[in-house]
Amino acid sequence: MRLFELRSMPDFGLNWLDASGPDSDIVLSTRVRLARNLQGYPFSVRAKPADRAAVLATIREVLERSAQLADAVIVEIERLSPREQRMMLERHLVSRELLGGDRETPSSSALVVSMQKPVGLMINEEDHLRLQSLTSGFGPRQTWHLVDSLDEDLGSELPYAFHHEFGHLTSCPTNCGTGLRASVLIHLPGLVLTKEIHKVLQGITQVGLTFRGLYGEGSEVIGNLFQVSNQTTLGKSEDDLIDHLGKIVGQVVEYERQARAVLLRDAPYVIEDKVWRAYGLLRHARSLAFDEMMNLLSGVRLGLSLKLLPGPSVYVVNRIMIYAQNAHLEEASAGTLSSSELDIQRAVLVRTALAEAESSTASRTE
Amino acid sequence: MLCDHCGKNEAEVHLTQIVDNEMTTVHLCPACAAEKGLDAGTVTKNLPLSDFLAQMGKAALADEEATIVGPCTYCHTTVDDFRRTGRLGCPHCYSVFETQLRAILRRIHGSTYHMGKVYVPPTSEAAERSARLAGLRRKLQRAVEAEDFERAAVIRDQIREIEAGIEG
Numbered sequence: 001m002r003l004f005e006l007r008s009m010p011d012f013g014l015n016w017l018d019a020s021g022p023d024s025d026i027v028l029s030t031r032v033r034l035a036r037n038l039q040g041y042p043f044s045v046r047a048k049p050a051d052r053a054a055v056l057a058t059i060r061e062v063l064e065r066s067a068q069l070a071d072a073v074i075v076e077i078e079r080l081s082p083r084e085q086r087m088m089l090e091r092h093l094v095s096r097e098l099l100g101g102d103r104e105t106p107s108s109s110a111l112v113v114s115m116q117k118p119v120g121l122m123i124n125e126e127d128h129l130r131l132q133s134l135t136s137g138f139g140p141r142q143t144w145h146l147v148d149s150l151d152e153d154l155g156s157e158l159p160y161a162f163h164h165e166f167g168h169l170t171s172c173p174t175n176c177g178t179g180l181r182a183s184v185l186i187h188l189p190g191l192v193l194t195k196e197i198h199k200v201l202q203g204i205t206q207v208g209l210t211f212r213g214l215y216g217e218g219s220e221v222i223g224n225l226f227q228v229s230n231q232t233t234l235g236k237s238e239d240d241l242i243d244h245l246g247k248i249v250g251q252v253v254e255y256e257r258q259a260r261a262v263l264l265r266d267a268p269y270v271i272e273d274k275v276w277r278a279y280g281l282l283r284h285a286r287s288l289a290f291d292e293m294m295n296l297l298s299g300v301r302l303g304l305s306l307k308l309l310p311g312p313s314v315y316v317v318n319r320i321m322i323y324a325q326n327a328h329l330e331e332a333s334a335g336t337l338s339s340s341e342l343d344i345q346r347a348v349l350v351r352t353a354l355a356e357a358e359s360s361t362a363s364r365t366e
Numbered sequence: 367m368l369c370d371h372c373g374k375n376e377a378e379v380h381l382t383q384i385v386d387n388e389m390t391t392v393h394l395c396p397a398c399a400a401e402k403g404l405d406a407g408t409v410t411k412n413l414p415l416s417d418f419l420a421q422m423g424k425a426a427l428a429d430e431e432a433t434i435v436g437p438c439t440y441c442h443t444t445v446d447d448f449r450r451t452g453r454l455g456c457p458h459c460y461s462v463f464e465t466q467l468r469a470i471l472r473r474i475h476g477s478t479y480h481m482g483k484v485y486v487p488p489t490s491e492a493a494e495r496s497a498r499l500a501g502l503r504r505k506l507q508r509a510v511e512a513e514d515f516e517r518a519a520v521i522r523d524q525i526r527e528i529e530a531g532i533e534g
């Protein structure tokens with residue numbers, strides 16, 4: 001495995017942004033992760049630095065031999081600068097837990113990402129091993145198969161803590177059994193605008209799934225983005241968990257399409273105006289707060305899906321969403337920025353990205 | 367405590383969710399909770415962690431008179447540690463707190479039985495095979511680097527043979 005180096009891998013771990021997956025005009029990404037622990041070591045909360053080092057060494061030795069991870073890159077969290085750590089978080093590649101939360105950076109924690117396939121893992125997170133796959137669009141089955149095949153590979157060499165009744169043993173009993181958590185990041189402006197969202201979300205919680213809005217600085221859901229995932233991990237097979245999530249989210253996607261159709265039918269000019277205003281503000285604003293930008297990007301995303309806007313591509317919108325976050329902006333300007341400077345730099349980045357997209361659309365149509 | 371949403375009314379609904387390993391708690395007044403589509407009923411259903419911790423407390427109290435459970439002989443986690451953090455300390459804790467856990471798991475998941483794939487621990491045979499494969503892959507790597515493609519082809523065939531053996 002190669003060591004991570006940001007300079008030579010600027011787009012590290014961002015393949016899922018390419019909007020190549022199914023329904024990627026509504027579903028941003030599908031993630032499936034499996035929690036695993038090694039026999040013979042305390043779980044991470046109880047592990048001493050020597051235990052953590054041994055866990056990392058044991059797993060790493062097996063990873064080095066794994067054909068599926070032959071082209072993988074390993075990120076040792078301790079070696080990252082604080083800004084790089086925040087960037088990994090902004091890219092949805094690591095959890096806060098892996099970075100130590102509010103505490104200091106834990107020893108021997110690592111992130112591994114394959115450069116070819118959208119699979120990877122976190123080492124010494126809450127559990128010793130969190131295998132994960134993050135893919136574009138709505139593909140729970142495909143994403144599950146990717147992470148399952150990595151699990152088969154590693155599980156044939158690593159002695160996992162497994163119980164005949166409780167299944168895979170995890171630090172938190174909410175994860176034991178399959179250790180599987182599948183989640184989908186979904187954009188639901190139609191349901192929000194038609195005020196159907198609460199009904200839909202309430203329905204989700206009644207069928208064993210949980211949802212969480214994407215929160216910005218405050219407690220408001222920003223950008224009409226919601227994350228839906230399975231609540232239970234024990235008592236059902238992996239296929240059942242995945243199919244259930246797939247079925248329910250598939251219905252939500254369908255409701256969202258219907259809501260959009262209703263809006264277009266009943267208030268076409270209102271929607272068109274909303275979408276173009278969002279675009280206009282993003283294209284010309286000189287200062288953009290993150291939450292404001294996310295809400296405007298939601299308008300643009302809706303406009304693209306409804307073909308009310310000629311561009312940019314969903315990929316460009318996805319990239320903006322990642323690169324216009326604070327740590328990424330600071331990385332780009334190689335320094336610490338105040339909150340007003342961040343808003344100014346954010347506006348510059350968004351303007352530039354949209355201008356580039358406009359000129360490339362123009363040259364294509366010529 | 368004031369509502370996180372409006373900042374005016376007293377928060378009465380405390381919504382804790384664990385998503386992708388992150389625990390977040392939002393404190394809302396009843397009006398804002400209703401606006402977000404949450405009433406006390408659905409919130410309770412959404413509270414696996416506080417639910418099971420409360421359950422854990424009760425179970426542990428009830429048990430205290432009969433038997434003292436724990437601490438775990440391997441990692442020294444006590445019932446109290448578990449109640450406080452919601453985390454077990456090691457795989458052995460599942461045996462130590464088995465009785466309590468069964469009740470908790472039933473509440474969280476509606477079941478205590480793993481119905482997913484059965485994990486088969488690595489055998490010494492498998493370990494040996496993977497060590498041989500690893501050696502061959504390293505040789506292959508060196509052969510390719512040295513642009514010795516004839517040798518690389520031979521090694522590749524050997525790898526395929528072993529891999530086919532695994533399939534068969």
Ligand SMILES: [Zn+2]
Pocket residue numbers: 369370371372373374375394395396397398399
């Ligand atoms: Zn309120």
Ligand SMILES: [Zn+2]
Pocket residue numbers: 438439440441442443454455456457458459460
């Ligand atoms: Zn223990």
